[in-house]
Amino acid sequence: MTTVVEATGLTKKYGKFAAVDDASFRIEENRIYGLLGRNGAGKTTIMSLLTAQVFASSGSIRVFGQSPVENAEVLGNICFIKESQTYPEDFRPRHVFASAPWFFPNWDQDFADRLVADFRVPMNRRIKKLSRGQLSAVGVIVGLASRAPLTFFDEPYLGLDAVARQTFYDRLLEDFAEHPRTVILSTHLIDEVSNLLEHVIVIDDGRIIIDEESEDLRGSATIVAGAKSAVDGFVAGRDVIHREAIGGLVTATVSHLDEAGRSAARAAGLETSPVSLQQLIVRSTNLSESEEGQKS
């Protein structure tokens, strides 16, 4: 596998506040990554660092094997669609789509035209007058049609309705199949994109707390539900991430339960179900917070 991005000890400080704190990770070529985390966790900062929009306080970044800072060769292969992307306020969408091909050598005009129709973007309306969803659609179209070898989508769906979001996911997967490239998608609509993501990096408080294949992550925990006594008997001695009780009914999230374990649970009259990526990440980020609380 080819590594496209390698960050080592990456730190970005604003005064005393560390937006990104000693993050090390790798991004492999031609896969779809999810960069997940709560608001303000540092997702946008990581993306801005990798695209050299902001400068790191310390640590090293290699993109396509080189530092991306003021590196035309590296940046020419990157498209970064920010959630807070500002467009020249005198522009209309047609100006954005007219200029994008000059910057992206792999730009596909037919694809862009189809996407404009799919998302119903008004080409002649001033950027300022676009709705939040239409503005997001402009970014999504540029990000998809640019076919940049390394494409960043930072919460690209804001204001998009469910239909438009599904269109985005569908087009991304279709086009990805035909034109493989590396995509890094930050989102907190985790369940919506969980089928898309091949690898998940979770950031919390500027630190990377999960960096795993989504397949492994999904199988890494199981929900066991049933009568209180049965559940408690079963989970004794096992690693319980989360426990919830409603009346006599108890739901426990158990990590690393193998097939034998699941059979045992079913034999004990318990219901087992896989944990969704979203639940797992919510639990993990909450956990890291409570650990933090205990430390201080």
Place this chain on the structure above:
Amino acid sequence: MTTIATARGAVRPKAQNRVLAVTRLQFVNRWTMFYLPAIILGAILLLNMAIWYIVLASLPTGTDVAHAEKGFQYTGAVFYIFIYMLVVAVQAISRTFPFALGFGVTRRNYYLGTALSFTILAIAFSVLLTVLSIIELATNGWGAGGHMFTPTYLTNASWGLRFVMYLCLFLFFLFVGSAIASVYVRWRAIGITAFFAILALLIVGGIAIITLGHYWTAVGTWLATTGSVGLTAWLLLPAAIAAIAGFFVLRRATPKS
């Protein structure tokens, strides 16, 4: 062990293409860069013509028309278009900088491409003003003896000299604008406040030095000998300083949201 290498499908973009792409980006909305300033210029001309005709029409019979027209020589109306170009430069950079960075442009290529677009803009508007000045002379000041494009110190200058002077003025205002915009993009409002505070200090300091050193006579002599053409040419020096300073300020700027 994985290897780091240039990804498949990755291309090596040619540097000059990226610079020219930025230049084209600055001109993609013709309205902001060309039409609106041209319309403003036209509006100023029409307004001035209206004033000249009103003045001429209101002259009591028997007044010397030539005497009244002498007053038309000193219009500074064309100055608006130069100031407007400073605004165009500030707007262009503050609007397109964060946008172009999302398109994977380096700050260096962004600045070079933008500087090229400003130079093209300066040449285009200098041509326009020169053509208008030729028309102005040919029509005896739009039929009213007015001098909007040929102020008194330029009436006898050749059209080539007028072109060069316009060019110097446009370059000055566009690049001072891009320096101000770079300061704004990098340090926002605080930077602008500091910029003008420092500028004011420099001006006051300069005046103090000239006054305390009794250099005013020397300055006066220099101004008189340099003349309007020479002074305009001297504007290229601060224009170049502004252009270079703007480059280094923008090199470390980060787009704010």
